[in-house]
Amino acid sequence: MIGDEPTGFGASPSFFELVRAGGPVSAAPTSGGDPVRVEPPHGTTVLALKYTDGVVMAGDRRAVEGYTIADRRMDKVFPTDDHSAVAIAGVAAQAIELVRLFQTELEHYEKVEGERLSLEGKANRLAQMLRAWMPMVMQGLVVVPLFAGYDLRRGEGRIFRYDVIGGRYEELEYHANGSGGTHAKGSMKKRFRVGLSRGDAIQVAVEGLLDASEEDTATGGPDPIRGIYPSVFVLTASGVDEVPVEEVKAAYEAVLQHRQGEGGA
């Protein structure tokens, strides 16, 4: 039967192996070929930080093609199941496909096995999928995910970052990825404390993205006229919830007010 375990014993719970084994869609084309110079849309800054109840994950909304803004409302943070989410930076098309595949992978495992993967298992699985993505990376189609989730067995939120070739590293406090990632990380470094409240953590996340947008042209800042604000998610024991836009707006205004008080930054 298709998709059986390589050991020839038991049914494989992996959707990724199933589609790679010659299903109707080939998940990651393995053909090499000559690199083609294409300039696909890129997603930019995403970040995650821990707080007292779990993890806050956020991303700006801009996608760029060279110097052109390709999309003002792109979502870069995706819940992958009830207790985890992926935030993506890099080539948008590849990233979105990777997320879709990863979401199906987690649900498929859960249905076949009758229970959920551990957070550790999910993080490892994402690393393996990135490794299988290598041929695309060699063609310049780089995807760098940031993975976070609430570990129900340990009772805490955890953050994992990856490199382009599938290296997996756990971050204990916060991390940011993408073209504005360095600036966001610098910003969070100054504001992060252990045991932040939900409200404070959201503010640190929003400020990190604001700082990145001020330094990096590929990162979009808040757009009050169109009502576009960063997408922010909280991951806790009770699940993955998107923070309402009013709350994100309020956090952004609080940051601005603070800066005005200081005479501008």
Add this chain to the structure above:
Amino acid sequence: MAMPFYVPPEQLMKDRSDYARKGIARGKPVVALEYADGILFIADNTSTHLHKLSEIYDRIAFAGVGKFSEFENLRIAGVRLADIRGYSYGREDVTAKSLANAYSQALSNVFTQEMKPYEIEILVAQVGESNEESELFHILFDGSVTDEEGFVVMGGESETLAEQLRQGYQEGLDLEAAMRLGVQTLSASDPTVADPARIEAAVLDRTRKRRKFRRFTDDEIRPLLG
């Protein structure tokens, strides 16, 4: 050279059917019935790990009676088919109808070509926006499919139990009433069944978000048994 005995095809098929029917009747029954918010499934199942009721896709559930290894195999094949469909096309494009067709083909092939037929019956159910749009496909060991209305009973003395259920069934029962009726039906063949540890229950609840399937824990079943 010894001549093989001639067995008329009618006899061959009848023997196979009898064999499968006997196996299925030995198994413990499952009932499925529509209630106000969707479809309720109840199984007489002493095992807490080997499920007879399970999720296939967002709106679709699977129930099996008979030999566990045989319907488990089909269940996994169904999850694979559904996930591949949903990934290649769209989530709404995964339907109980196409799954029922695939199951029907598979069971029919096994029935005619394999050494022995599968001793199972399965149910593929899909919850719709209203009960009129819900679908219950009951598939037999030989691949024949029936599209049922309102309720289905499979396994055990299913005909007697179905008659029992028909008397108490009405449209739009609430969850508690549906649960009571389902358990009462199962109790008709074995009075000791009304025990949360023996009851496996799940719903396709249309009021839930994307994934409509939900399995009840023993603690959730206890108050529903009244």
